[in-house]
Amino acid sequence: MAQESSINTASRRTRILNNHLVQYPSKPTSCLQSNSCLSYTPPESTESFGFDIKEMRKIVDFHNLEDRDWLFGVIKQGRVFNGKERGGRLFVSPDYNQTMEQQREMTMKRIEYLLERGAFDGWLTKKGVEAELKKLSLLEVIQIFDHSLSVKIGVHFFLWGGAIQFMGTKRHHDKWLRDTETYAMKGCFSMTELGHGSNVRGIETVTTYDSKTGEFVINTPCESAQKYWIGGAANHATHTIVFSQLKINGVNEGVHAFIAQIRDVNGNILPNICIADCGHKTGLNGVDNGRIWFDNLRIPRENLLNLVADVSPDGQYLSAIKDPDQRFAAFLAPLTSGRVTIATSAIYSSKIGLAIAIRYALSRRAFSMTPNGPEVLLLDYPSHQRRLLPLLAKSYAMSFGGNYLKMLYVNRTPESAKTLHVVSSAFKAIFTWHNMRTLQECREACGGQGLKTENRVGHMKGEFDVQSTFEGDNNVLMQQVSKALLSEYVAAKKKNKPFKGLGLEHMNGPVPVIQPNLTSTTLRSSQFQMNAHCLRERDLLNRFAAEISLYQSNGESKERAFILSYQLAEDLGRAFSDRAILQTFLDTESNVSAGPLKNVLGLLRSMYALICLEEDAAFLRYGYLSTDNAAAVRKEVTKLCRELRPHALALVSSLGIPDAFLSPIAFNWIDANSWSSAQQ
Ligand SMILES: Cc1cc2nc3c(=O)[nH]c(=O)nc-3n(C[C@H](O)[C@H](O)[C@H](O)COP(=O)(O)OP(=O)(O)OC[C@H]3O[C@@H](n4cnc5c(N)ncnc54)[C@H](O)[C@@H]3O)c2cc1C
Numbered sequence: 001m002a003q004e005s006s007i008n009t010a011s012r013r014t015r016i017l018n019n020h021l022v023q024y025p026s027k028p029t030s031c032l033q034s035n036s037c038l039s040y041t042p043p044e045s046t047e048s049f050g051f052d053i054k055e056m057r058k059i060v061d062f063h064n065l066e067d068r069d070w071l072f073g074v075i076k077q078g079r080v081f082n083g084k085e086r087g088g089r090l091f092v093s094p095d096y097n098q099t100m101e102q103q104r105e106m107t108m109k110r111i112e113y114l115l116e117r118g119a120f121d122g123w124l125t126k127k128g129v130e131a132e133l134k135k136l137s138l139l140e141v142i143q144i145f146d147h148s149l150s151v152k153i154g155v156h157f158f159l160w161g162g163a164i165q166f167m168g169t170k171r172h173h174d175k176w177l178r179d180t181e182t183y184a185m186k187g188c189f190s191m192t193e194l195g196h197g198s199n200v201r202g203i204e205t206v207t208t209y210d211s212k213t214g215e216f217v218i219n220t221p222c223e224s225a226q227k228y229w230i231g232g233a234a235n236h237a238t239h240t241i242v243f244s245q246l247k248i249n250g251v252n253e254g255v256h257a258f259i260a261q262i263r264d265v266n267g268n269i270l271p272n273i274c275i276a277d278c279g280h281k282t283g284l285n286g287v288d289n290g291r292i293w294f295d296n297l298r299i300p301r302e303n304l305l306n307l308v309a310d311v312s313p314d315g316q317y318l319s320a321i322k323d324p325d326q327r328f329a330a331f332l333a334p335l336t337s338g339r340v341t342i343a344t345s346a347i348y349s350s351k352i353g354l355a356i357a358i359r360y361a362l363s364r365r366a367f368s369m370t371p372n373g374p375e376v377l378l379l380d381y382p383s384h385q386r387r388l389l390p391l392l393a394k395s396y397a398m399s400f401g402g403n404y405l406k407m408l409y410v411n412r413t414p415e416s417a418k419t420l421h422v423v424s425s426a427f428k429a430i431f432t433w434h435n436m437r438t439l440q441e442c443r444e445a446c447g448g449q450g451l452k453t454e455n456r457v458g459h460m461k462g463e464f465d466v467q468s469t470f471e472g473d474n475n476v477l478m479q480q481v482s483k484a485l486l487s488e489y490v491a492a493k494k495k496n497k498p499f500k501g502l503g504l505e506h507m508n509g510p511v512p513v514i515q516p517n518l519t520s521t522t523l524r525s526s527q528f529q530m531n532a533h534c535l536r537e538r539d540l541l542n543r544f545a546a547e548i549s550l551y552q553s554n555g556e557s558k559e560r561a562f563i564l565s566y567q568l569a570e571d572l573g574r575a576f577s578d579r580a581i582l583q584t585f586l587d588t589e590s591n592v593s594a595g596p597l598k599n600v601l602g603l604l605r606s607m608y609a610l611i612c613l614e615e616d617a618a619f620l621r622y623g624y625l626s627t628d629n630a631a632a633v634r635k636e637v638t639k640l641c642r643e644l645r646p647h648a649l650a651l652v653s654s655l656g657i658p659d660a661f662l663s664p665i666a667f668n669w670i671d672a673n674s675w676s677s678a679q680q
Contacts, residue, residue, distance in 0.1 A: 353443075
């Protein structure tokens with residue numbers, strides 16, 4: 001309780017706020033009435049926008065705008081979404097001041113609310129491109145509100161539900177999909193173990209088959225085999241997908257997936273199963289991550305997800321794919337959805353950060369440039385522009401990359417499986433790294449205000465950090481990208497055939513030449529920009545292949561040669577991603593007719609292309625750019641910052657994030673911090 005002071009207690013009022021007794025005087029002190037105080041001026045009038053922000057939003061959000069707006073409205077209206085008025089505006093945001101247990105329960109309450117309003121209708125029972133796009137758009141909206149909520153929903157629908165849909169067959173679909181969609185049961189996904197995360201093939205859980213009873217028997221043979229980090233396992237999940245080695249007649253047939261019930265309808269843990277909590281995390285505490293041990297758990301034979309392999313009632317292992325490597329790849333192929341949703345979610349998160357930081361920078365002033373002159377808006381400092389506007393251009397570029405990835409995913413065919421695997425791995429890594437970097441820059445750009453949880457930016461760093469680790473560690477994913485590019489290279493050279501696929505067709509043409517003295521006009525031409533990106537990718541792929549080959553000719557195994565060439569592999573993975581993203585930007589731009597919108601897209605595209613050139617040391621290291629040209633690139637980026645500055649508000653207003661999902665410092669932060677506001 002607050003200490004009694006000498007101030008007349010009668011002049012104080014008291015109230016309970018967050019369980020603390022708060023005391024404050026009944027009227028403001030004189031300084032609050034002084035004329036010398038700053039007054040808030042809104043950034044700019046919406047009439048000054050140089051392009052149509054509604055049209056831009058259509059390009060950026062790309063699909064299901066009405067569905068998105070419907071769900072934003074549903075969330076704004078729901079009491080469980082913790083709406084609060086600040087500075088005369090409504091903001092919705094989870095209460096991160098709650099305990100871990102309370103946050104987990106609120107996550108479930110929010111799911112129930114959304115379920116009652118039909119938000120998940122058709123998520124697993126409707127098929128086709130439209131249904132899939134709608135589902136992706138609604139998950140993006142949910143994530144804009146809270147990452148825990150979207151992860152909890154994502155685990156249930158995309159991991160548990162997705163495994164049944166894509167690794168199972170009709171018997172599993174008939175039995176589980178409808179109940180999953182209605183939450184009659186709650187699913188989780190047990191792949192990771194204490195001892196093995198990225199290396200899924202190394203997991204130690206063992207499943208055998210008992211032909212006398214027609215059951216599989218699942219065991220956790222040692223502590224390192226305990227399932228770890230399983231989202232939903234600690235409190236709520238009733239069922240799980242268990243990834244395990246399958247041993248049939250003493251032969252290990254490799255990793256397979258099984259359905260197991262872990263709790264009864266009342267939430268009691270079933271016999272032969274032990275569950276413990278992973279505990280408090282640096283973020284994402286609305287998700288109940290748990291650990292699971294299996295002790296001779298028996299499940300029916302039919303619970304093997306048998307799209308790729310099966311076991312007959314008398315215990316024979318059956319699979320059309322004989323090669324264990326190919327079988328393992330076929331098992332995991334359907335799980336791409338996680339990478340797709342994480343990639344696009346990361347970009348929405350960076351957009352929230354940028355919308356808040358840029359709006360704040362358009363109303364916050366600091367220092368003056370002349371003695372006794374007015375203080376200067378943060379975004380009028382060239383340094384502040386340089387910190388935020390290239391990140392904004394990258395977020396736009398990655399939005400277009402994300403849209404391409406989603407279309408690739410919803411229209412997937414066996415022929416596009418490789419491209420989908422490579423692009424989703426590359427974009428998941430690049431977008432999530434970009435998001436963390438953006439949030440940190442935005443946090444700092446907001447100064448101390450960036451550290452207030454209600455202002456979102458700082459807090460989101462902890463909430464989204466995990467994206468670089470789960471659903472494929474970013475570094476491991478980037479290795480896979482380079483490996484895939486290398487195998488394309490080796491195949492093309494071996495067969496002496498042109499490159500086809502993964503956007504590598506540029507390797508068939510002549511080597512692009514970068515002229516010695518780059519002018520502003522050249523730097524802004526899409527042809528130069530694409531040439532520079534292709535040159536880097538092409539050269540790095542050649543170098544990578546040559547280095548691997550050299551290691552191998554010196555007696556190293558293929559695997560070790562790859563590990564030793566990790567630096568080129570990393571550079572190549574980034575070069576592939578940047579070039580692929582630039583291509584999606586150009587494709588997007590080509591669908592826009594000439595006018596102010598296309599002009600500003602051109603500025604953003606040039607900024608994206610040039611900042612990639614400036615940030616990757618490979619351009620200087622391998623001499624794709626001379627030092628003079630590198631200096632010209634840097635100068636052009638500064639010019640682009642100046643040219644984008646007048647569009648900054650319009651650009652962040654086109655990102656498809658309603659005001660209620662931003663934060664008080666994005667608007668009238670003086671009113672939001674007024675004395676009267678503190679008393680509400
Ligand atoms: C909040 C949270 C929720 C999760 N939810 C789930 C879930 O619901 N279900 C589930 O099954 N799992 C879940 N996971 C687990 C997640 O998928 C794993 O953490 C992830 O796969 C990484 O595994 P790991 O933690 O064992 O790290 P490791 O694989 O041990 O990696 C540690 C480090 O080593 C590096 N490294 C690994 N291999 C190589 C290599 N070959 N070369 C160079 N460097 C390498 C990595 O880059 C990384 O930096 C979750 C994790 C978290 C944190």
